[in-house]
Amino acid sequence: MAGSDTGLSQRLVNWARVKSPWLTVYNSGACNACDIEIIACLMPRFDVERFGILAKGSPRHADILIVTGHVTLKQASRLRRVWEQIPEPKYVIAMGACGASGGVFHGLYHMMDCVDSVIPVDVYVAGCPPRPDEIINAVVTCLNLLGEDAAHGGKEWRQKKPAGGAPAEKTSAEVS
Amino acid sequence: MPEVVIPIGPQHPALKEPVNFRIIADGEKIVRLELNLSYNHRGIEKAAEQRNFIRVLPLLERVCGICSHSHATCFAKGIEEIMGLEIPPRARYIRTIIAELERMHSHLLWLGVAAHEIGFNTLFMWTWRDREAVQDTLEEMSGNRVHYNMNEIGGVRCDLTPAQIEAALLRLPNLEERIKKYREMVDSEETLLIRFRGVGSMSREEALNYGAVGPTARASGVDYDVRRDDPYLAYAEVPWNVVTDTRGDVYGRTRVRIGELWESSQIVRFCLENIPRGPIRVDAPKNAPKGEILSRYEAPRGELAHYIRTNGTDKVERIDIRTPTLANWTSVAVCLVNKNLADIPVIVAAIDPCLSCTSRMVVVNNERRTNGAGAPGVQITSDPKNRQNRM
Numbered sequence: 001m002a003g004s005d006t007g008l009s010q011r012l013v014n015w016a017r018v019k020s021p022w023l024t025v026y027n028s029g030a031c032n033a034c035d036i037e038i039i040a041c042l043m044p045r046f047d048v049e050r051f052g053i054l055a056k057g058s059p060r061h062a063d064i065l066i067v068t069g070h071v072t073l074k075q076a077s078r079l080r081r082v083w084e085q086i087p088e089p090k091y092v093i094a095m096g097a098c099g100a101s102g103g104v105f106h107g108l109y110h111m112m113d114c115v116d117s118v119i120p121v122d123v124y125v126a127g128c129p130p131r132p133d134e135i136i137n138a139v140v141t142c143l144n145l146l147g148e149d150a151a152h153g154g155k156e157w158r159q160k161k162p163a164g165g166a167p168a169e170k171t172s173a174e175v176s
Numbered sequence: 177m178p179e180v181v182i183p184i185g186p187q188h189p190a191l192k193e194p195v196n197f198r199i200i201a202d203g204e205k206i207v208r209l210e211l212n213l214s215y216n217h218r219g220i221e222k223a224a225e226q227r228n229f230i231r232v233l234p235l236l237e238r239v240c241g242i243c244s245h246s247h248a249t250c251f252a253k254g255i256e257e258i259m260g261l262e263i264p265p266r267a268r269y270i271r272t273i274i275a276e277l278e279r280m281h282s283h284l285l286w287l288g289v290a291a292h293e294i295g296f297n298t299l300f301m302w303t304w305r306d307r308e309a310v311q312d313t314l315e316e317m318s319g320n321r322v323h324y325n326m327n328e329i330g331g332v333r334c335d336l337t338p339a340q341i342e343a344a345l346l347r348l349p350n351l352e353e354r355i356k357k358y359r360e361m362v363d364s365e366e367t368l369l370i371r372f373r374g375v376g377s378m379s380r381e382e383a384l385n386y387g388a389v390g391p392t393a394r395a396s397g398v399d400y401d402v403r404r405d406d407p408y409l410a411y412a413e414v415p416w417n418v419v420t421d422t423r424g425d426v427y428g429r430t431r432v433r434i435g436e437l438w439e440s441s442q443i444v445r446f447c448l449e450n451i452p453r454g455p456i457r458v459d460a461p462k463n464a465p466k467g468e469i470l471s472r473y474e475a476p477r478g479e480l481a482h483y484i485r486t487n488g489t490d491k492v493e494r495i496d497i498r499t500p501t502l503a504n505w506t507s508v509a510v511c512l513v514n515k516n517l518a519d520i521p522v523i524v525a526a527i528d529p530c531l532s533c534t535s536r537m538v539v540v541n542n543e544r545r546t547n548g549a550g551a552p553g554v555q556i557t558s559d560p561k562n563r564q565n566r567m
Contacts, residue, residue: 030532
């Protein structure tokens with residue numbers, strides 16, 4: 001993202017982005033439970049459109065990608081491609097226990113470890129499946145993150161910095 | 177005319193779930209349909225062989241998020257039969273109540289999605305709003321909106337309190353009112369009639385030949401329902417009717433589903449009012465004796481079958497799951513031939529497809545492969561060391 005928040009046009013873009021994020025949902029191997037809860041979010045009772053959130057079919061229109069479920073081996077390359085199509089700045093929400101760690105499916109033969117092993121994840125939602133309120137909370141958290149990132153001029157400020165060459169040793173020690 | 181191949185999916189604005197259609201079209205007419213279903217293959221059957229019965233139930237619920245109770249009940253029913261367990265009447269009634277509530281939420285969900293596919297978003301919003309009443313009842317009874325996890329081998333996990341029963345009964349009149357309204361709507365609403373009538377019709381012979389199940393088959397006049405023909409749980413004690421229709425098109429399937437909604441609400445009412453007292457579970461042995469069984473269950477989408485083989489341990493030796501959507505896909509592929517391209521979404525939605533249940537692993541012999549089943553050239557590299565550790 002073109003760093004500065006000083007220019008009027010940039011401020012306008014950031015404002016618009018926080019006020020009306022569009023999201024796309026990708027089912028990367030979920031059991032449908034997360035998917036129906038997301039649709040329930042869009043329905044009259046929970047109604048995420050009051051936050052200006054709109055579900056879009058195409059990743060090219062989206063700001064936020066919601067990944068439902070764990071990632072199967074067959075889906076991993078597709079998920080990566082969908083993620084690559086989203087214009088910057090993009091945010092990823094991983095849904096449920098499966099998105100975070102694989103859930104009940106952890107360690108099966110056709111599974112990646114988690115969503116994070118394919119694409120970077122910004123927000124995790126707990127639950128199997130998360131309730132619609134929790135999904136709304138996650139999206140609102142994501143919006144706050146979006147605002148903060150815009151103020152800091154990018155996502156870099158919240159990335160952990162490796163402590164002077166130590167990580168390589170640490171990972172090898174963990175493996176052994 | 178030259179034929180055109182139109183690929184749709186796995187990620188596509190019109191799709192809710194990952195599936196890949198290759199539609200071979202001649203102008204506006206569909207010539208052939210090639211399907212690639214197994215994007216969500218997770219290997220549940222293999223995982224079920226490695227877990228004991230207590231751990232396998234939550235796993236099987238996650239075969240499908242919409243009919244989760246069906247899978248768990250189907251499995252528990254089979255294992256109980258192998259063990260020779262008779263579950264208490266109260267447990268049978270609780271299982272029936274949850275099963276019928278699940279059918280109601282699934283059919284309401286379907287009606288909304290079908291309306292969405294034809295661009296009738298008002299109905300979509302209405303049915304999903306009414307569905308929340310069912311979800312609330314399920315949440316009160318089980319603690320979760322989607323995966324209820326009510327089953328145990330030998331009974332159910334938690335009892336229904338009088339307050340829960342009363343709250344559920346209070347919600348029913350409003351739901352019944354809405355179901356009546358939908359029944360009127362489907363017969364009188366012009367939008368529905370134009371887009372549903374005569375679309376995707378299938379004769380009784382075709383339905384039987386291609387092995388259609390559930391509302392898809394019943395809409396074509398196949399009078400078959402596992403709940404009546406091979407009664408399980410409390411269905412033999414409850415007064416209810418099998419809903420059939422003779423039209424065979426999407427309109428017929430909608431009428432069957434709305435009819436089933438009504439029947440389900442009446443079964444729930446009867447069970448709630450006549451629930452017997454007593455224990456909710458019996459002690460089940462840890463191990464199941466050697467045996468095999470084909471456990472059948474009428475899931476919201478049709479007949480679900482679990483083939484279970486046990487070998488005297490606390491794990492299954494083999495479980496094979498045949499989900500209703502898998503049985504219905506062949507009939508869809510046949511229904512679509514010679515139809516208009518624009519009818520694809522509504523015809524596909526009419527079987528209420530659930531791709532997560534349906535995913536299969538297929539071993540493809542590359543030398544003999546003639547069509548493009550599976551995207552060629554895309555390989556995901558995963559760290560082999562990591563994977564070995566996990567296995």
